[in-house]
Every structure is written in C-alpha cells, then in structure tokens.
Amino acid sequence: MHDDNSNPPVPQPRLILGSTSRYRRELLQRLRLPFEVSAPDVDETPLPGEAPAALATRLALAKAQAVAQQHPNAIVIGSDQVADLNGQSIGKPGSHERARAQLRLMSGQSVVFQTAIAVVCCASGFAQQDLAPVRVRFRDLSDSEIETYLLAEQPYDCAGSAKSEGLGISLLAAIESDDPTALIGLPLIRTCELLRQAGLDPLASTPTGSAA
DSSP states (O other): OOOOOOOOOOOOOOEEEOOOOHHHHHHHGGGTOOOEEOOOOOOOOOOTTOOHHHHHHHHHHHHHHHHHHHSTTSEEEEEEEEEEETTEEEOOOOSHHHHHHHHHHHTTOEEEEEEEEEEEETTTTEEEEEEEEEEEEEOOOOHHHHHHHHHHHOOTTSTTSOOTTTGGGGGEEEEEOSSGGGGTTOOHHHHHHHHHHHTOOTTSSOOOOOOO
C-alpha cells in the first residue's frame, strides 16, 4: 500500500476588499484569489489643508482598518484615489455638471492621480500602506469633446471624470506610471507586494477564482 507523505495545501487566509467600487472589484479578480467585499463606514471629508496624497493615504488605511475591526482574522484591502491638480484635490464628480467643470479645469493640464493602498490584518498586527501616483496629461479639450465624452461614458463615479480604460483614453495626451492599474483604482503591483508581506501570496497555491 502506497503511503502519501505529501503535505496538504495550507489554506489561504480570508481576504476582504474593503470597497464597494466595481472597478476595484474587477481589478482584484485578476489575481484569481477568492475574496469577499465589505463596505467600509468611513467619513471621507478632507481635513483642513490636507494634501491630496495625504488624503488618499489616510482614507485607504481608514477603510481597511474599519473593515478589519469587524473581521479581525481576515486580511483586508483598503484603497482610495484622489486627483491632484496643482495641490487641489479633485474627487468623484457625482453629476454631469460637476464632471463638465472638472474636465474643463483639467484641460491641457498635468494631473497626478494619487491612488493609495492599505492592507491590514488585526489578528497578526499587520498594517502597511503605499501610494502609487500616476501622472496624466490631458489634451486641450473643447466643450463639445467634453460633452460628447460625458454623454457617452457618464464617468460620474470616477475621480477626475475620466475612465482611462474606456473612451476616456481619448481625452489624454500621456500617462506616466510604474503601476498602471493604479489609474483605474487599485495598484495591483503594490497590492501583490503588500499581500505577500501579509502572508497571502497570489502564486502560493492553485487559485480558485473570486468569491466576490
């Protein structure tokens, strides 16, 4: 009789995405890890004089911590994105009128999309964060181009009113980044690194797909 001395696979820790963003959910699915989604209860109001990068970093960590406190044994991902135009924070427009105003403001300008990532696990005491800035240069946009784009894609839930993964790419002249998925909402290179540090390696075992 043959004895199988192989060790059983070590179960992966439970993974939770602390975000309701469908863009972040779709990005995290690329890693083929099972994960759940939980909405963080966090006040996203900027502090007086808070710089865009500081705001994004603070909120990413706050989102991860808020969900991690409810699920202390899980590894929780939090993320936030703020568009930075010469030190001015630009968030999600929420309406056609505000989106139009944002794109008019950014026309012909260089904007840094500050995308922060945080990974927290209360049980292990792990809490790390990182920032993935992406510099985007917008073309000089006419009012008719702005209106055509907004009616076609309605990017009212996107910081900066442009979906680079869609028709919004036509608004841009250049993108500079070392973590390109950051512009969509979740910097996957940095996410993988923080997950490995937290004890969850996307390549450590056979992936089973997303449970989101």
